[in-house]
Amino acid sequence: MALINTGYLEYEELSQIQKLPSDERYAKGPVAVIECVQEIPCNPCEAACRFGAIHIGDPITNLPTCSHDKCTGCGVCVSKCPGLAIFIVNKAYSENTATVAFPYEYMPTPEKGMEVTAVNRKGEEVCDAKVVNVMNPAAFDHTPVVTVEIPKEYADEVRSIKRL
Numbered sequence: 196m197a198l199i200n201t202g203y204l205e206y207e208e209l210s211q212i213q214k215l216p217s218d219e220r221y222a223k224g225p226v227a228v229i230e231c232v233q234e235i236p237c238n239p240c241e242a243a244c245r246f247g248a249i250h251i252g253d254p255i256t257n258l259p260t261c262s263h264d265k266c267t268g269c270g271v272c273v274s275k276c277p278g279l280a281i282f283i284v285n286k287a288y289s290e291n292t293a294t295v296a297f298p299y300e301y302m303p304t305p306e307k308g309m310e311v312t313a314v315n316r317k318g319e320e321v322c323d324a325k326v327v328n329v330m331n332p333a334a335f336d337h338t339p340v341v342t343v344e345i346p347k348e349y350a351d352e353v354r355s356i357k358r359l
Contacts, residue, residue: 202231203316206351216284225285225294226270227261230316230354231278234258243275250352270296274335283342286350294327295348296342301358304339306330312357313345314329324356 207295209215209230212222216226219306227248227325229240241251248265249272251257271279283296295313305311313324324343331339345353 200259203230203319205316208232213258214260214263216261220263221284221286223298224287225270225283226263227259227266227268227272228281228282228284229259230282231259231276231280231282233278237277238274239277240272240281245271247255270330270340271334272299273340274330274338282354283340286347288344288347292344292349293347294342294344295353296328296340297355298338299341299355300338303359304331305341305356306357311343311359313343313349313353314355314357315352316354318355320357321353322346325355326356 206310212232213229220226236255238251238255241249246265246267246273249259251259268283270283271282279298286292307326307329309326311324311326313321316319322345324345327342327344328342329339343356
């Protein structure tokens with residue numbers, strides 16, 4: 196009930212609503228983590244996934260699910276989600292660090308190499324982070340996808356950065 200009572204998800208609540216990647220899948224590299232919990236008529240993520248990893252089906256108000264074995268972690272779904280509820284998590288980035296990619300719709304857009312402060316779902320500061328990639332092709336319709344490198348232990352918590 197955290198989402199209803201506070202406006203943000205707790206990880207425990209998310210894990211009861213959505214199927215999250217297994218440790219074995221995380222070990223293979225980047226994968227989509229869908230944090231959509233609203234049963235609304237929406238399917239841009241399903242339409243955007245050229246690998247068929249995201250499924251909503253009928254009715255269109257079903258929650259999206261990710262077949263993690265089909266997901267390549269390409270990140271196209273991240274920019275297409277109007278609810279900003281999809282993230283790409285790579286717990287195999289290095290021995291001690293992970294990356295989290297998320298939509299970033301604020302100005303100015305961070306740049307690769309910047310040192311930033313990572314925040315959780317509540318907007319609370321979690322740790323220092325380094326911007327390792329910024330994707331903003333025309334196909335993303337002005338929704339840049341920012342990837343930050345963080346200590347691995349925060350991969351399930353970090354979901355954005357403090358505004359610049």
